[in-house]
Amino acid sequence: MTHVETPQAGLFDHAGLQLPDAELSYLPAWIDRATADHWLQTLVEQTPWQQPEVLLFGRRHPVPRLLAWYGDSEASYRYSGMTHQPLPWAPLLAEIRNRLVNALGQPLNGALLNYYRDGQDSMGWHSDDERELGVEPLVASLSLGGERRFDLRRKGHSRIEHSLQLEHGSLLVMSGQTQHHWQHQVAKTRKPCAxxxxxxxxxxRAPL
Structure with a gap:
């Protein structure tokens, strides 16, 4: 992954993960712990969390986590059969977005917040390949709080091929052809976790 237009490009020089047909970079300490602690507490307390329901096999089930979608006014986002209208940027989220834009040298106009309250909250296998994300989706994933395992598998396969422990204050960037060839999940766990x-x-790129 190259970021020649940004003065922070050196952050990503040795962060690449070697997976075929994918562009991933992982920074385990993108921000310091004190900043990460502050961001976590502020966002958990101030976000108007929702827990929508999805229809599976004729029955409605609550999504196994809390979520919120923020963004520019035109950045509507549809996934899992739900259309999300963006909340206006909160001051802290706007600050984080600006930091990421400067680090990546790429514009970002929306942010999906997922709050995993314990090990039973999860995210199933999926790719972030919705039409409105364009041909080569860019997803910058910031983790705050308890560590959770992030699994990757090839599309059409069931075997987990790579896993990461997403640390407090870490940043994972997925771009290029990653979403075309790979799926990812955050599975449930019985292990105690914050x-x-x-x-x-x-x-x-293509608002609804």
Whole structure:
């Protein structure tokens, strides 16, 4: 992954993960712990969390986590059969977005916040390949709070091929052809784990 237009490009020089047909970079300490602690507490307390329901096999089930979608006014986002209208940027989220834009050298106009309250909150296998994310989706994923395992598998396969422990204050960037060839998940776990907040910043290229 190259970021020649940004003065922070050196952050990503040795952060690449070697997976075929994918562009991923992982920074385990993108921000210091004190900043991460402050961001976590502020966002958990101030976000108007929702827990929508999805229809599966004729029955409605609550999504196994809390979520919120923020963004520019035109950045509507549809996934899992739900259309999300963006909340206006909160001051802290706007600050985080600006930091990421400067680090990546790429515009970002939306952020999906997922709050995993315990090990039973999860995210199933999926790819972030919705039409409005464009041909080569860019997803910048900031993790705050308890560590959770992030699994990757090839599309059409069931075997987990790579896993990461997403640390407090870490940043994972997925771009290029990653979403075309790979799926990812955050599985349920019986291990004790602290609440985790995940912020995935995106560029909505074709608003609904």
């Amino acid at each position: 609440p985790r907040l995940n912020l995935t910043f995106r560029l909505i």
